[in-house]
Amino acid sequence: MLSIKISLPLWKIGLRNGLGAWAWPLVLRNLLVVVLVGWAGANAQAEVPLESLQVLHWWNSTSEHSAIDVLAVSLAEENVAWQEQLIPSGSGVGAIIVLKSRVLAGDAPDVAQLNGPLIGEWADLGLLLDLDKVAESGKWDKLLLPKIATWIRPRGHVVVAPLGIHRVNTLFYNRKIFAQYGLQPPQTWDEFERVAAKLHQLGIPALAQSSEAWQVATLFETLVLAEGGPNYFRDLFVKKEPSAYSDPRFGRALKRLRNLKQWMTTPNQELTWNEVTRQFADGAAAMMVMGDWAKGEMNAWGMATDSSFGCVATPGTADYHLFDIDTLAMFATKNSHRSAQLKLAQVTMSPAVQASYNQIKGSIPVLRNPDLSKMDSCARLSWNVFSRGSSAQVPSFAHRMATDETSRDAIIGEVYRYFMDDQITIQDTQRRLVSVARILTKIGMENNAQDTHR
Ligand code: GAL
DSSP, rough: OOOHHHHHHHHHHHHHHTOOOGGGHHHHHHHHHHHHHHHHHHHHHHOOOOEEEEEEEOOOOOOHHHHHHHHHHHHTTTTEEEEEEEEEOOOGGHHHHHHHHHHTOOOOEEEEEOOOTHHHHHTTTTOOOOHHHHHHHHTTTHHHOOHHHTTTTTSSOOEEEEEEEEOOOOOEEEEEHHTTOOOOOOSSHHHHHHHHHHHHHHTSSSSSSSOOOOHHHHHHHHHHHHHHHHHHHHHHHSOOOHHHHOOOOOOOHHHHHHGGGGGBOOOTOOOOHHHHHHHHHHTTTSSSEEHHHHHHHHHTTTBBBTTTEEEEEEOTTOOOOEEEEEEEEEEEOOOGHHHHHHHHHHTTOOOHHHHHHHHHOOOOOOSHHHHHHHHOOHHHHHHHHTTTTTTTTTETTTSSSSSSSHHHHHHHHHHHHHHOOTSSSSHHHHHHHHHHHHHHHHHHHHOOOOOOOO
């Protein structure tokens, strides 16, 4: 007999967020399959095992739901239902906490959005399903960009399925405002200051910004990259060298962060990233620093790239791609779900899914030869820089690519305090972070967890 689990998500898929016209035939076809299978099953008195997978993730915006729909519909074609385990939280702050508690309680979901070094740590504990066979039969090595092929294989085995690559160092600008006042998108932070001052005279705030800690960290890491370049960035956030935190370059990035507050719409208000994007989209501010998931969201709201808004690299970072790779991990806890898990891994690498999913999500495909005709100017820029290889690729600290969760939280905590409280000095913040880094590197060395190839 049919399980209610399979039919509900299929209806949800179609009705939830105005699924694109391309997907309806698939949904209807799958419903037909479900009905026919159910009818045949009932008549033959035989149970037809329709599988379903619990997928824990944090994607809750309009574009994110639509991107998931692409995966869910393709998975349904394989006769596997996608069961939502949504923990809404920008950058996954809450989702990772819930995921950890569930894993510790022995109640891991079948699949989870799991990014960065956590992948290697959990693979070491034997929690993740080995995807070597799927990767081998799908020739992933030949299809994937070299960086991704290494990334998904932290200890020599493929343990996650790759979805897409976001560019975090993206500066969005309002094309109408810029054209109306003859402004050019700033290429350096000094140029940014000049543009911001001019906008201020016109009564237009320069920067849409929320005080959510991860959003402050997202802006801050782009300042650090502009100030010190990729090697210094790695010293700070991958190697966590204590001396890097007392360096004048770190002090200058902190100073810039505080100075930028004067140009911000809501520096003390905790808005979700899609609320901030809405402010920017409504013209409440002329620019916004945000990963290119914001592009996907504005597209989903009917704003086409290059007509309402444009995107360039954040000032001083045009040569770099501050990357954030989204991946799905399969938990090796339930044998009975193995084949469904492997099907999902396969689905993520289908060229059609890669193209549609990433177009909606705002990211770029993980493939060596993606369909460039499906990319807008933003995606093409991201693709051009990322495909230059390791000299251009920098792992995002705010989005878990650079270091472990504990280090990330400890460092973001200090930067956030400094951002929120103007009484805290740059020197104090640097001193505190030197101590934090000393403790973190000591812990890292003891656990032999320092993994600095990123
Ligand atoms: C990132 C994630 C993106 C998007 C963003 C905003 O960490 O990789 O896919 O979800 O957070 O929540």
